Amino acid sequence: MTQVVPYTFGFNIIEKLMDIHGFEVVANNFTSFLMGALITLELTALAVAFGMVLGLIFGLLKLAPQFKIGYAFATLYIDFFRGTPLFVQILLLYFGVLPIFGDIGAFTSAVIACSLNSGAYIAEIVRAGIQAVDKGQMEAGRSLGMNHPQAMWYIILPQAFKVVIPPLINEFIAMLKDTSLVSIISVSELTLRGKLIYASSYEPAWVWGTVAIIYFIMTKLLAMFGDYMERRLATE
């Protein structure tokens, strides 16, 4: 046998570990776990990206009660998607609503459901962020000759952005964990892969332990990215 792994304490550590059934299961399926993590990341990134667009639109509408229809629509949207479980939304969209529009794949359905859900939360984050910016800023912008949209875009939103970073990262992390729910419609993200490997190996501690660690690494990296952004944008 070729000696690939260094011998320590007089025996081959990897070989010893492979004697443990659970370790063997995790090692043999490691690429599958990583592929699942990749799909989880992809799904989360798309959901939060679309969610930010939706959140910005509906957050702004929510701040303008004078546009009655837009305001009512934004209220309805936010109330519905924040007031019902994401799990139910995923099933409702995939099996109930989206088939009306033709054959939409499970991954696309999952992105749509997660985006709509994320958008509702981000809308409230955006609203809170804008309201946190001092009223005088808008007045200052207007007195410089800007119209309302200009002042909003150039003066208010950049300041609001800094305020909303912590809750936005929070939402990002929450969404990353919540994507585990789309395993119900058979999107092969990290949790479904865990479920499949667990269903054939019956090693709950090893399989779910590995899944938990991978989720933890992803959320920790996101949190660190959030801290970095906050430090970069700090004015004092």
Add this chain to the structure above:
Amino acid sequence: MKKVTAILVSALLLMGMLAVLSGCGGKESAKQPAATEKVMKVVTEAGFAPFEFKESGEFVGFDIDIIKAIAEAEGYKVELAHMGFESLIPALQSDKADCAIAGMSITPDRQESVDFATPYFDAGLIVAVAKDTEGITTLDDLKGKKIACQVGTIGADACNSVKEKDSKTTVRTFDTIGEAFMELEKGGVNAVVNDYAVTAYYIKTTGNDKTKMVGELFSADDHYGIAVKKGNTEMLNVINDGLTKIKASGKYDEIHKKWFE
């Protein structure tokens, strides 16, 4: 403000009291039979009609009737709990349940983790497709197609064996078989591979106008068994003994007739 707080607090207290009261009631009613009968904790996956499903909140089905009859013959009281199919065997291994009855096929893989009682049902797999589908009659016809199954079942093993032969095959795995059928109905997959009796029951009751079964039963040496923790010979003997008794008394045939004829 004070009023609101008062109402909230009293509501909470009331709920707490109710919880305590109902807790007491539950204990008392559970105490009585425990004095005379032993309890058999049974886990199942209640999404597999006609073997086990829920009707107005109660577990019903062929398996449920069988395990109740066995328990009755042996002087046990059945306590049923629902779990995901993939969690049934771990539940036995961690002593969360005494036995599992869930249309579970006896396979060598599973026999490594649990012990099975004498088979109580002979089953086989069948392919189901949308009513207007042509050209699919055998498992080999599914190569390169999109197929659906339930996690952890032998239908899933069959799907994976197709994927091994042709890597272009897409296997979609769902938590319950109902979702796999819904996926078939909405055209997301070409076929569902699943246990014959369940698929037949589904088509008979709900999917009649949209779904059909094709080809012959396969994997016909497939038998359902009641699983117990590996090495739990005590429970294994109880179940085997009960099974023999209900087969001898005609109770088994009666239950079989009720669900399959």
